[in-house]
Amino acid sequence: MKPAVLLSTLSLLFSSALAKKNPTFERRCSKLTESFNAADTDILLAEYVPQGTNMTFPESATTSCLKFSISLADMCRLRLNVTTSGTSSVIVEVFMPTTWHSKGKRFLMTGNGGLGGCIQYNDMTYGTSLGFAVAGHDNGHAGDVGLPFLDRPQAVKDYAWRALYTAGKIGKSVVNHFYPSSINKSYYMGCSSGGRQGLKAAQEFPEEYDGIVSAAPAVYFQSILAASAHVFKTTGAPGSATHLTQDQWNAVHQMVIDQCDGIDGVLDNVVEDPLKCQPRPEALLCGPGQTWASDQCLTAEQVLTVRTVYSPVYGNNGKLISPRLSPLTKEFIGYPVMYGGVPSYISEGWYKYALYNDPTWTIQNNFTWDTVDYDMQQDLFGVETAKTDLTDAKNNNTRILMYHGLSDCLISSENSYRYYESVSRDMGLPSSQLDEFYRFFPISGMDHCYSGDGAWFVGGSVQYGPAGALDVDPSDSVLMTVVKWVEQGIAPDTLMGRKLVDGVVTGAKAHCKHPLKTTYKGVGDPNLASSWECRTV
Known part of the structure; x- marks a missing residue:
């Protein structure tokens, strides 16, 4: 679907939502500038955003970052600047929907891409449509460029891991302050550099997340x-x-x-x-x-x-x-x-x-x-993010779901096989035991994070936007799949993907977890998930 068509469709779909009012929620939101306080933190914006609003972002005016995103829920938007050192700081956005209590009281942290200076607003709005309170951050600098690193090692430190850790901490603090009850479960979702960030969290501070979705991770960064x-x-x-x-x-x-x-x-x-x-x-x-x-x-x-x-x-x-x-x-x-x-x-x-x-x-x-x-x-x-001892994540019961498109033209999908097998060897765990907390899904026909000739749409990071499908049932999306794993103990053996042509679903495939292979049964329409099965060879 073209961007202009998507914008028009969403505007019509959500026009009635603009009239909705929740005075208590709106007042609590606007008063965050006074009621929320945290060390080394300045509140830049606190505003109520009705569903269907076309949001624009201040950092986008002079960078290559996303220029606008349409809110998919009535929510409170908070923008903060968090100081991380004498020469560095991180911009953090937190979106908190009105449906949070009724949708499980979940927190979602989103990742970045490339050199990591763009907040993934489309991932954030998608998360709020599912009832998550969602945080995002600029990784310590504006724009997807390296210039802000020049003679600023603290900005490099933010990029490597500190911005993610800081944003997660402050984001959770905001959510727990804003709502009358506390967060039930915390999740992370990101692709590419965002996939690397997810595995960095799994390696160094897994206690921050109950479930992590890491897509096309840029591990072995160098x-x-x-x-x-x-x-x-x-x-x-x-x-x-x-x-x-x-x-x-x-x-x-x-x-x-x-x-x-x-x-x-x-x-x-x-x-x-x-x-x-x-x-x-x-x-x-x-x-x-x-x-x-x-x-x-x-x-x-x-x-x-x-x-x-x-x-x-x-x-x-x-x-x-x-x-x-x-x-x-x-x-x-x-x-x-x-x-x-x-x-x-x-x-x-x-x-x-x-x-x-x-x-x-x-x-x-x-x-x-x-x-x-x-x-x-x-x-x-x-920043290499190559640590393969995930014992802390295992002991914390953190669930890690990694996937990688097999048509990825930027990061070799063999990189993810390499990391998975290294974890297996170094922890001394065969796949049957690694499955307890860490599963890897190769996605045939998917390019880098999104798009491709295959059933690439799994409801993952950066897949919601002009190229994606907002009307696909999210119940088997990768995000809700990891939620079911964490909260219901339903571990995924397959990850459902859809083939999209101009935003329309034209096929489906249940991608098997490694080391099983997604295999054609020999008969049937290859665009039907029922024509495929998981085999050992």
């Missing part, structure tokens, strides 16, 4: 940065012999589908298990006298680019830096970041401003494998 820089050094800038245009990468994607789609037993433009897919890009190689313009083929240099990008990344002394990227590149959420012939703003922003504090540093001129070694040695404030 490895991901290195892989992105390596892709740019491999593809080169537009016009170079090694560079591929977006149309050429689309042809590569189709080549992968042609070679690997049938492995899972059904031709549906989705590779169910990319681990089994070893594409041969030489199939696109131009013969003598052939060109892309006339024959839709690639030069030998371009074929080598594809093979290099779809291979594991090794650094100094043959050290494995990162698994290969997914060999599926159609959706190109990450084309400008990964394949477009410019350095990743995430990688370059980190190296330039956080690691080296040198505005003249560039990936083009300065990146080597020594850069990666130095970054890993420094591991600023533990």
Whole structure:
């Protein structure tokens, strides 16, 4: 659904809600500027927001962050500035709906993305539609850029973990102050950098959350940065012999589908298990006298680019830096970041401003494998997020649900397999015992966090918006799935996904938890969940 259509639909849907009044709730909300006090905290805004209101955000005026979001509940909105050090602070937003008591008295913390300066307002409004009191934060700086890290190590510390911890603490304090009764259960949901934040919480302060949803987590953070820089050094800038245009990468994607789609037993433009897919890009190689313009083929240099990008990344002394990227590149959420012939703003922003504090540093001129070694040695404030002993989370009964799209063009889904298996080995727990508190769901046909050719819509972080479907029953969404696990003891064996075309559901699939494989039964419409089952091979 297009943004303008979505806005019009929601405005009509919620127009009647604008007339609703709850005088006591509204008064309590407006008086928060006087009644709520916390150390090192300034209240910037306290206002009642009726359902259907088009909210705009002050940090968005000069940044790449979301410009507006439509409230999906009558709620109280509180905006705070929390000082974290003499040179750093965090902006925190808290949305508290009128339905909180009747919907379970739950708290939800949301994550960030990229370099982490944008509050995920759509995740927040979605949470309030389900009755959660929801908090979000800017991770210690405005905008998804690295410049605020320059000569400000405390801002880097906020990004690595402190902003999340601080926002969670103050958010819970606000909620417990505002409502007459206290929070029943606390949850976290985030994707990409937000997925990393969720696992950071599981590793370092699991007592803060009863349930954590971590999607496409950017764990092994330095490895991901290195892989992105390596892709740019491999593809080169537009016009170079090694560079591929977006149309050429689309042809590569189709080549992968042609070679690997049938492995899972059904031709549906989705590779169910990319681990089994070893594409041969030489199939696109131009013969003598052939060109892309006339024959839709690639030069030998371009074929080598594809093979290099779809291979594991090794650094100094043959050290494995990162698994290969997914060999599926159609959706190109990450084309400008990964394949477009410019350095990743995430990688370059980190190296330039956080690691080296040198505005003249560039990936083009300065990146080597020594850069990666130095970054890993420094591991600023533990941002790598690679701790695999989750004993504290297990003992706290924190439930961790991790999922990753298998068509992710930014963060290799093999990264999540790598982390899961490392946790299993290091804790000495086979999957049957790890299942008690930590489950991983690979999602075929999902790109980075959202979109794709498969049943990618699981009701997760950043999936609600122009590309998502607000009218899908949320009862089996990933958020409510982890709620059922925490509060009813119903552990998920599958995670329901929907295939969306222009916001309309056209198919469904119950994605199996690892290490089981989502397997076509051999008969039936592949767009029906009933045509698939979980098997050991």
